[in-house]
Amino acid sequence: MRDLLRRYGAGLTAGFIGLxxxxxxxxxxxxxxxxxxxSFRPYLPVVDIGGPKDVYSLGNYMKVFGAPVDASxxxxxxxxxxxxxxxxxxxxxxALVTVITFLLAYPLAYYLxxxxxxxxLPTLFLLLFVPLWVSEILxxxxxxIILAFKGPLNALLLNIGIIDQPIRFIAGYTPVIVGxxxxxxxxxxxxxxxxxxxLDTNQIEAAEDLGSPWWxxxxxxxxPHAKPGIASGSVMVFMLSAxxxxxxxxxxxxxAQWFTQTIQQWMLEALDWxxxxxxxxxxxxxxxxxxxxxxxxxxxxxSDIAK
Amino acid sequence: MSAGIxxxxxxxxxxxxxxxxxxxxxxxxxxxxxxxxxxxCGKTTILRMISGFTEPSSGAIRxxxxxxxxxxxNQRPTALIFQNxxxxxxxxxxxxxSFGLEVRGVDKATRRKRAEELLxxxxxxxxxxxxxxxxxxxxxxxxxxxxxxxxxxxxxxxxEPLSALDLKLRQHMRAELRAIQKRTGVTFIxxxxxxxxxxxxxxxxxxxxxxxxxxxxxxxxxxxxxxNGFVASFVGENNILPGDIxxxxxxxxxxxxxxxxxxARLGEGAQGGRAKLYIRPEHMLLSPQPGAENSVPVTxxxxxxxxxxxxxxxxxxxxxxxxxxxxNDGAATVPATGSRMHMTFDAxxxxxxxxxxxxxxxxA
Numbered sequence: 136m137r138d139l140l141r142r143y144g145a146g147l148t149a150g151f152i153g154l155x156x157x158x159x160x161x162x163x164x165x166x167x168x169x170x171x172x173x174s175f176r177p178y179l180p181v182v183d184i185g186g187p188k189d190v191y192s193l194g195n196y197m198k199v200f201g202a203p204v205d206a207s208x209x210x211x212x213x214x215x216x217x218x219x220x221x222x223x224x225x226x227x228x229x230a231l232v233t234v235i236t237f238l239l240a241y242p243l244a245y246y247l248x249x250x251x252x253x254x255x256l257p258t259l260f261l262l263l264f265v266p267l268w269v270s271e272i273l274x275x276x277x278x279x280i281i282l283a284f285k286g287p288l289n290a291l292l293l294n295i296g297i298i299d300q301p302i303r304f305i306a307g308y309t310p311v312i313v314g315x316x317x318x319x320x321x322x323x324x325x326x327x328x329x330x331x332x333x334l335d336t337n338q339i340e341a342a343e344d345l346g347s348p349w350w351x352x353x354x355x356x357x358x359p360h361a362k363p364g365i366a367s368g369s370v371m372v373f374m375l376s377a378x379x380x381x382x383x384x385x386x387x388x389x390x391a392q393w394f395t396q397t398i399q400q401w402m403l404e405a406l407d408w409x410x411x412x413x414x415x416x417x418x419x420x421x422x423x424x425x426x427x428x429x430x431x432x433x434x435x436x437x438s439d440i441a442k
Numbered sequence: 443m444s445a446g447i448x449x450x451x452x453x454x455x456x457x458x459x460x461x462x463x464x465x466x467x468x469x470x471x472x473x474x475x476x477x478x479x480x481x482x483c484g485k486t487t488i489l490r491m492i493s494g495f496t497e498p499s500s501g502a503i504r505x506x507x508x509x510x511x512x513x514x515x516n517q518r519p520t521a522l523i524f525q526n527x528x529x530x531x532x533x534x535x536x537x538x539x540s541f542g543l544e545v546r547g548v549d550k551a552t553r554r555k556r557a558e559e560l561l562x563x564x565x566x567x568x569x570x571x572x573x574x575x576x577x578x579x580x581x582x583x584x585x586x587x588x589x590x591x592x593x594x595x596x597x598x599x600x601x602e603p604l605s606a607l608d609l610k611l612r613q614h615m616r617a618e619l620r621a622i623q624k625r626t627g628v629t630f631i632x633x634x635x636x637x638x639x640x641x642x643x644x645x646x647x648x649x650x651x652x653x654x655x656x657x658x659x660x661x662x663x664x665x666x667x668x669x670n671g672f673v674a675s676f677v678g679e680n681n682i683l684p685g686d687i688x689x690x691x692x693x694x695x696x697x698x699x700x701x702x703x704x705x706a707r708l709g710e711g712a713q714g715g716r717a718k719l720y721i722r723p724e725h726m727l728l729s730p731q732p733g734a735e736n737s738v739p740v741t742x743x744x745x746x747x748x749x750x751x752x753x754x755x756x757x758x759x760x761x762x763x764x765x766x767x768x769x770n771d772g773a774a775t776v777p778a779t780g781s782r783m784h785m786t787f788d789a790x791x792x793x794x795x796x797x798x799x800x801x802x803x804x805x806a
Contacts, residue, residue, distance in 0.1 A: 335526065335528060337524045337525075337526055337528035338528045338530060340495060340515070340522075340524070340528070341522070341524060341528040341529075341530075342530075342541065343514070343515045343516050344493055344494075344495075344515045344516070344520070344521060344522045345516075345521065345541055345542035345545060345589070345590075345592075345593055346516045346517075346542055346545045346546060346593060347516060347541070347542075347545045348516065348545070351545060355530075355533075355541070355544075356530060359532045360532065
């Protein structure tokens with residue numbers, strides 16, 4: 136604080152701090168608090184707002200327990216409220232997306248951190264970043280075209296003779312998974328890259344010198360060292376996937392609802408912001424709980440991720 | 443169990459840079475062999491070629507008579523101790539030590555037992571469950587040695603492992619390493635730029651410069667009979683006088699220098715013409731009267747009392763600086779600065795050596 140004052144003077148310092156406070160308080164905290172407050176109030180006609188019916192309750196949150204439908208998980212069929220089913224689908228497929236991005240990102244990150252010569256690293260980073268110059272909407276549409284029934288992927292597979300019937304890729308959650316993996320894979324690559332890069336190459340060589348085959352060196356030396364990076368990448372990819380709206384909307388189908396779409400429907404189609412807010416907080420709280428549980432299982436501390 | 447190592451005309455190129463240049467040496471089983479040289483002389487490259495991390499560009503490396511071409515580091519009977527030790531910080535000490543056994547599928551109880559035994563061997567009992575970060579520099583050193591010994595290598599390769607330690611600990615670890623080598627009988631190949639370390643520990647020393655092996659000999663011969671100017675000036679201090687070789691006879695020669703003509707021993711490589719005369723400061727005598735031969739009148743310029751010896755800087759009439767180190771036997775008198783004395787040296791304890799290899803060392 137004193138450094139800031141000395142360097143920039145009173146006027147600029149007040150400006151910096153004022154803008155930061157404005158951003159945090161007015162643009163982040165206040166809207167969230169408003170939504171949080173309204174999530175406990177019923178959705179009422181304007182004349183009733185502030186009237187005797189406008190009381191706090193958990194009613195909006197309880198709506199997830201309505202409307203049971205058939206659900207099946209690993210062959211067991213049971214009744215589940217539709218929104219809970221969607222919620223579990225969202226968490227399950229987000230976790231799947233996280234695992235797939237990890238499987239793709241780890242070898243790539245290792246390759247970038249330890250194998251590529253430093254000279255060609257900037258070129259490779261550029262290649263990784265180029266797709267980000269195109270907007271997420273266009274990229275998702277591109278996948279829609281690639282995966283289409285009469286699209287290029289099916290044409291390619293038919294031509295090289297791997298399949299003799301085109302596959303209906305755009306069905307169920309498959310295109311959503313593909314789209315989310317593609318969109319968020321870099322959020323996994325870079326934390327892991329950073330972690331592996333900080334590993335002393337001598338440790339990898341020492342393991343090999345002691346007779347370790349490559350897979351054991353990864354399992355015992357490189358993976359444990361990269362764990363914080365893997366954890367922060369996973370948390371990011373999972374949270375971003377679970378909170379993604381665009382990709383499920385563009386690439387999903389009616390049989391593949393994402394929980395964010397349910398929130399959007401409450402807010403924009405039912406115009407019931409109160410229930411929408413309640414659902415949004417449910418998603419936030421339950422995802423946070425899920426992430427904390429997984430972190431406990433893998434023995435990752437919050438301070439590891441913050442590094 | 444130990445194995446000999448043969449380097450047969452080994453070269454190693456990095457692009458246009460020749461890091462190791464036609465090196466030939468046979469290291470005997472159970473020997474403590476040091477490669478000594480300044481940084482960038484190719485000694486670490488030799489170590490990496492023996493351990494398998496770098497392939498020679500030409501020539502062959504044999505360990506125990508077996509050609510190592512194409513063998514990965516995890517297939518070679520060598521264990522490398524890295525300069526920074528490269529212990530695994532996320533494993534407790536006993537797992538560090540037994541990692542090589544874990545790789546070989548040894549069960550946990552046996553591994554633990556073996557780790558304890560090795561910790562006893564390196565004089566570090568009770569450290570099994572500590573983490574690497576809890577140990578001091580010298581203790582980490584011992585763990586690194588134990589970890590390398592655990593895989594029962596035929597050859598131990600050590601890449602300046604003592605350079606990070608302070609002086610006292612370094613001297614202690616020298617003796618310790620030597621003792622461990624004697625106890626286990628494993629062939630040790632030691633890389634260092636510290637001549638004291640190389641001379642004190644090794645059975646034989648190979649002095650390197652510019653990727654070439656300049657001389658391979660036991661420490662005494664390296665110090666007393668260096669083959670060229672590089673070895674003489676890299677190992678220990680010298681008074682160096684340039685001059686011309688005259689009247690060669692029975693390994694001795696007259697040598698004409700700007701401060702007089704001396705009789706001196708002719709080194710192996712020197713035939714005739716321009717060369718340099720090397721005299722160790724401790725072989726210079728300082729006396730009020732001139733000696734029988736090889737004597738120069740000097741003026742004492744500076745005297746430093748170092749404790750176990752007295753360093754005397756003196757200047758000849760034409761301004762050449764000479765150094766003598768006088769052993770302090772308790773009765774030695776310290777000469778006065780400015781006094782006129784004579785410096786004398788024994789012809790047998792000086793050497794006329796060719797210039798080759800004495801150039802300043804550059805490169806990576």
